[in-house]
Amino acid sequence: MENSSYADALLADIVRAEAKTGRLYIFLGMCPGVGKTYAMLQTARQRMKEGVEMLAGIIETHGRAETAALLEGMRMLPRRKLEHRGFMLEEFDLDAVLLQRPEIVLVDELAHSNAPGSRHAKRYQDVLELLDAGIDVYTTLNVQHIESQVDIVRQISGVTVQETVPDSILDRAHEIQLIDLSVEKLLQRMTEGKVYLGDRAEEAMSGFFKAGTLTALRELALRFTAERVDRDLEDIRRARRISSPWKTNARLMVGVGPSPHAESLIRWTRRAATRLNCPWLVVWIESSPSLSTQDQERLTRALGLARKLGAEVISATGENVAEALLRVARERNVTQIVVGKPEKRLWWRASLADQLIMGSGDIDICVVRPAASAEKKSGTGPRELLPVSVIGEYSWALVSVFVIASLCWGIAPHTGYMFVALIFLIAVVLAALRFGRGPVLAMATLSALCWNYFFIPPQFTLNISKAEDWIMFILFFIVALSMGSLTSRLRMREVAERRRASQTDALLRVTQGAALSADPAKGLADALRCINELLHAHTALVIRENDRSLPQAAHPASSFQPSAKEWGVIAWSYENKQCAGCHTETLPESAATWFPLQTATATMGVLGVHLDDETRLDFATRQMIEAFALQLALVIEKEHFVQAFSHAEVLAQSEKLHRTLLDSVSHELKTPIAVMQASLEAMEDIQSPYLTEMRTATRRLQRVVDSLLQMTRLESSALHAHHDWCDLRDVIADAQQTVGAALETHPVRLHIADDLPLLKIDFTLLAQALTNILHNAAVYTPPGTEIDLHARLQDQRLRITLRDHGPGLPPGAELRVFDKFYRAPGSPAGGTGLGLAITKGFIQALGGRISAHNHPEGGAEFVIEIEPISQLTPPVERVFQLVPNE
Structure with a gap:
């Protein structure tokens, strides 16, 4: 059966074996110098004594001799060298770690920013990729580098921390160990030169390293760790179904806009949601005209910070921000709604906080004071010029007043000056239907002044003596303000609705074009053309093959072809299911932004969008592209399922015939083989080379028949594990004996822990699995x-590692060696290619998993892990039970 068949692809997508995810261990401290790196290295050396494979990925000793001493005897990873602006920089080599695949890698300074040219902008993104690859990571972090704590640290120390990590990284941590040190001891270490050396130590003690600052940072680190413990305790209580009086169903929401305080409010809400262990939302209300470039950025x-911190981001429209927020809430x-405290109150207008409090009802309003913004302290920068459309509206308003005044000058002696006022007033009303609030107010002011100066007696003065003239004069401004405000609201709603309708129409066109077309290729071409027209961009679509690999060329409907450099970005986005490329923090030097076509079951490909150099990928545009990518992914997935379903019945019949043939052939061969073996045993006393050859061939044929029977049992789901107490040494000895003569020229060196207990496991299944690997x-x-x-x-977990010292596995064969009937190129003659496939089935029946890879020092290495293990109290000491995963 071919790997590229639709049924295999469908089965791999839906029933894919659960991949091992690496564990993250964070050593957290209040500031540099408390001993995080030292504690991490001590823990690593202890794990090395237990036989764990350890790799020091990148360690910053900062010239500390005691820290450098702990690196002796530890395998070090050479640093990657990058040239930037004439300087040679050294960075963490992510690709080398992924190639070597150690059990644990040490990565110091999690919040570090990588040098330009690196795959990721931040080191924590490197760590995330290692975790997704199944590699455990030890790392260090200071509390001031946690994103949600940045505002508090700025208030404490007056320093704005630029290198931060999102709180979601800490949520993924398997263990957070607080490295605590008293302020007195830390200052003593600083004085002794154990933190910084030379002039740098004096600068630190006169700046950041002050007793008050350090005390506050220590309390912050302790509080953060305590909150983490509270969440872990609540998870335990919930898992054990223990009711808790402090259990909460809270849901927080914060409204943000283009304000310098928005990021501070988001961080505050994240900290509050963490303490309450509840979900939180960030809402943006579109209630004003188009934003300037600075406000949009x-x-x-x-909003990007909110998504990075784990919030659910929602956008809504409304004329009144408070009413829109309450409606969403x-x-x-x-x-609970979080809102910033107003800096000053205006007597003629209620603040947003006041409006929310008055209309909130049973929703709690939390008014907080946002931290001072560094942007606000440094000024808002140069003011942007008025857009051309606004300048044109003011010009038309001024010209209109001049034309009306000129025309009325000739008719005023015949109609009277009150008629002129009505003409001016009608012009203001008509202008309000076309122009914005500012131009209308300017036109009303100029019209009132012109009417007063040129037409109200006495002319050429600004004196008004009659009450009715005063009323008409004031009426200009009332009409201008009311009509201008109404027009602005209607125009804002019209623009918002037009934009929303355009997006909805484009999304509908994309869906209809791709889903309803009889020709899938033409449908995708129509969909990409709609996206290009809406975004004024160029797109490229890369659809995966049926074997889940990416092709070497983009879809023919693409409006641009990726360069050789872009294909590396495409592969990373596809494998990691994340956006990458331009306007992102991963490979930002790419020319396009790449979005994975991700569905609930699989990643169907990648969509690339190449915007103009002057166009920025703002939040709304990114949401729109993600919606397009989702629709394309669903359409491609549907087509994939349709094609797979059309082959399903044929493949099912083929599988049934395949199993029937295997079963019948293996059973039919059992009797002749048994007769041959009995005959050869009867002639055991006869010494003949022909009989020796026959005995060898009979054993080989018996092994083939046993493999066919075992594969039939696996495919028919008739295999069940039967657990009993046994010694792993006996299992290994039985496997060696079964392999027999094949191991006579291959010494087997056993490295079994002395304290390995008895195990409750299926002796036969594990022995047969080890037999196949040893024979291989x-x-x-x-x-x-x-x-x-x-x-x-x-x-x-029971971990068994078997390594040979041969040529190793061919490139790309690490996963295929477990396929049925797979034989690597250059394999010796004979064999069925079922041994390792049967081994994988046996290990899965035991509730474990098996993997294969090449050892860095040569040879192939097979790793068996069986979990979970729960300790019991049998008649002997140190006994564990291994049972399959439920």
Whole structure:
């Protein structure tokens, strides 16, 4: 059966084996110098004594001798060298770690910013990729680098921290260890030169390292760790179904806009949601005309921060911000709204906080004082010029007043000056239907002054003596303000509705074009053309193959073809299911922004959008592109399912025939083989080379038949594990004996922990699995090469590692070696290619998993992990039970 078949792709998408995700261990401190790196290295050396494979990815000793001493004897990763502006920079080599795949890698300074040219802008993104690859990571972090704590740290120390990590990284941590040190001891270490050296130490003690600042940072670190413990305790209580009086169903919401305080409010809400362990929302209300470039960038940055911190971001429209926020809050069952404290109150207008309090009802309003913004302290920068459309409206208003005044000058002696006032007033009303509030107010002011100066007796003065003239004069401004405000609201609503209708129409056109077209290729071409017209951009679509690999060229409907450099970005976005490229923090030097076509079951490809150099990818545009990507992904997935379903019945019949043939052939061969073996045993006393060859061929044929029977049992789901107490040494000895003569020229070196307890496991299944791996190692390695077998308990899991010293696995064969009937190029003659496939089935029946890769020092290495292990109290000491995952 071919791997590229639709059924295999569909089965791999829906019933994919759960990949091992790496664990993150964070050593948290209040500031530099408390001993985070030292504690991390001590823990790493202790794990090395337990046999754990450790790699020091990047360690910053800062010239501390005691820290450098702990690196002796530890495998170090060479740093990657990058040239930037004539300087040679050294960075963490992510690709080298992914290639070596150690059990644990040490990555110091999690908040570090990578040098330009690196794959990721931040080191924590490197760590996330390592975790997704199944590699455990030890790392260090100071509390002031946590994104939600930035405002508090700025208030404490007066320093704005630029290198930060999102709080979601800490949510992924398996363990956070607080490295605490008293302020007195830390200052003593500073004086002794154990934190910074030379002039740098004196600058630190006169600046950041003050007793008051350090005390506040220590309290912040302790509080943050305590909140983490509270959340862990609540998770335990919830898992054990223990009722808790402090259990909460709170939901927080904060409204943001293009304000310098928006990021501060978002961080405050994140901290509050963390303490309450509840979901939180960030809402943006579109209630004003189009934003300036500076405001748009500020809003995009704030909403991007909210998404990075784990908030659900919602956009809504409304004429009144307070009413829109309350409407969203009631729709989303929000219990508490966070709003910033107004800096000053205006007697003629209620603040946003006051409006929310008056209309909130049973929703709590939390009014907080946002931290001072660094942007506000440094000024808002140069003012932007008025847009051309606004200048044109003011010009038309002024010209209109001049024309009306000229025309009325000739008719005023015949009609009277009150008729002129009505003409001016009608012109203001008509202008209000076309222009904005500012131009209308300017026109009303100029019209009132012209009417007063040129037409009200006495002319050419600004004196008004009659009450009715005063009323008409004031009426100009009342009409201008009311009509201008009404027109502005209607225009804002019209623009918002037109934009929303345009987006909805484009989304509908994309969906209809791609989903309803009889020709899938033409449908995708129509969809991409709609996206290009709406965004004024160029797009490229890369659809995965049926074997889940990416093609070497973009879809023919693409309006631009990716360069060779872009394909690396495409592959990363596809593999990691994240946006990458331009306007992102991952590979930002790319020319386009790449969005994965992600559905609930699989990633169907990647969509690339190349915007003009002057166009920025703001939050609204990004949301729109993500919606397009989702629709394209669903359409492609539907087509994939349709094609797979059309092959399903044929493949099902083929599988049924395949199993029937395997079962019948294996059973039909059992009797002749048994007769042959009995005959050969009867002639055991006869010494003949022909009989020796027959015995070898019979054993080989028996092994083939056993493999066919075992594969039939696996595919028919008739295999069940039967657990009993056994010694792993006995299991390994039985496997060696079963392999027999094939191991005579391959010494097997056993490395089994002395304290390995008895295990409750299926003796036969594990022995047969080890037999197949040992036989595979004996067949595919030259005579005389050794085989190493390690076994130990690690994190309550049985871990068995078997490594040969042969040529290793061919490139790309790490996963295919477990496929049925797969034989690597250059394999010896004979064999069915079922041994490792059967081994994988046995290990899965035991509730474990098996993987294969090449050892960095040569040879192939197979790793078996069986979990979970729960300790019991049998008649002997140190006994664990291994049972399959439920």
